Amino acid sequence: MKNIPTIKLSSGFNVPNLGQGTWYMGEDARDRRAEADALRVGIDLGMSLIDTAEMYASGGAEEVVAQAIQGQRNNVFLVSKVLPSNASTDGTIKACEESLRRLQTDVIDLYLLHWRGGYPLDETVAAFEALIKAGKIRSWGVSNFDVDDMEELATVAGGSAVGVNQVLYNLKRRGPELALMPWCSARNIPIMAYSPIEQGRLLNSPALASIARELETTAASVALAWVLNQKGVIAIPKSSNPDHIRHNRNAADIKLTSSQLDALNNAFEPPDRILPLEML
Numbered sequence: 001m002k003n004i005p006t007i008k009l010s011s012g013f014n015v016p017n018l019g020q021g022t023w024y025m026g027e028d029a030r031d032r033r034a035e036a037d038a039l040r041v042g043i044d045l046g047m048s049l050i051d052t053a054e055m056y057a058s059g060g061a062e063e064v065v066a067q068a069i070q071g072q073r074n075n076v077f078l079v080s081k082v083l084p085s086n087a088s089t090d091g092t093i094k095a096c097e098e099s100l101r102r103l104q105t106d107v108i109d110l111y112l113l114h115w116r117g118g119y120p121l122d123e124t125v126a127a128f129e130a131l132i133k134a135g136k137i138r139s140w141g142v143s144n145f146d147v148d149d150m151e152e153l154a155t156v157a158g159g160s161a162v163g164v165n166q167v168l169y170n171l172k173r174r175g176p177e178l179a180l181m182p183w184c185s186a187r188n189i190p191i192m193a194y195s196p197i198e199q200g201r202l203l204n205s206p207a208l209a210s211i212a213r214e215l216e217t218t219a220a221s222v223a224l225a226w227v228l229n230q231k232g233v234i235a236i237p238k239s240s241n242p243d244h245i246r247h248n249r250n251a252a253d254i255k256l257t258s259s260q261l262d263a264l265n266n267a268f269e270p271p272d273r274i275l276p277l278e279m280l
């Protein structure tokens with residue numbers, strides 16, 4: 001097994017390009033221990049970037065993450081998110097403090113605005129800067145920002161410090177390839193691809209199944225390997241199932257051939273015009 005390749009964020013941190021998501025974790029108290037154990041399996045396999053949010057299970061997912069990283073905070077790169085409805089300057093600071101309490105840590109490595117809401121961007125960026133100064137976050141970024149949002153952010157004081165843009169990106173959602181990804185790439189802003197296997201809906205694709213047979217792996221591993229093949233992209237699949245997590249980890253070791261990439265391009269055509277960014 002090779003090491004998972006790393007990506008350097010504009011903030012200077014090196015992170016694995018394959019991490020773990022947590023949406024829908026923490027919903028049911030009876031599942032929490034297994035979910036935390038599953039995250040630990042992933043961390044042990046090098047998928048040490050963990051993505052969570054105050055929104056997930058209304059803070060419950062952050063509590064699961066706290067359980068998973070107990071005794072190994074320094075092995076993990078923690079990402080959480082503030083809801084747009086909390087994203088005023090004071091609201092962002094308060095939301096972050098609540099997340100830190102649930103995560104049982106002093107600092108979040110990367111703190112994102114979950115999507116654009118009603119508060120002006122300069123208010124949220126001012127809060128992010130204050131949180132960095134106070135040592136409560138190490139860097140910040142955005143999520144679900146299309147090119148026009150990124151351009152507006154660039155005009156805000158301090159806005160160019162944005163660390164990543166987390167967006168919906170997978171074989172079925174290739175819209176960002178035409179404008180958003182080149183825009184971010186030109187500024188060295190990595191894309192964090194959420195729902196990289198389309199929440200499981202990609203897995204019955206015959207094209208993926210056929211390549212999976214060739215490589216003696218699963219459709220999920222192939223779908224993830226395709227995402228990881230894109231430059232400057234970090235994928236954060238969510239799984240609470242240790243077998244699935246091992247298959248997801250295997251994706252980092254797969255090098256798709258040009259004929260396999262052609263087959264995927266035929267089955268999942270790249271966009272022929274710029275489309276608005278989709279979100280889940």
Ligand SMILES: NC(=O)c1ccc[n+]([C@@H]2O[C@H](COP(=O)([O-])OP(=O)(O)OC[C@H]3O[C@@H](n4cnc5c(N)ncnc54)[C@H](OP(=O)(O)O)[C@@H]3O)[C@@H](O)[C@H]2O)c1
Nearest residue numbers: 021022023194195196197198199200220237238239240244
């Ligand atoms: N910023 C945003 O607005 C936003 C939006 C959506 C998601 N996200 C983040 O991105 C993460 C990932 O996205 P997602 O959770 O929406 O979707 P996803 O990672 O594409 O898919 C998760 C689903 O696929 C299943 N799965 C995972 N690996 C599998 C495998 N190897 N084989 C078969 N099934 C597999 C999981 O079930 P099992 O648990 O049973 O494996 C789960 O039902 C989220 O958890 C969240 O952290 C962010």
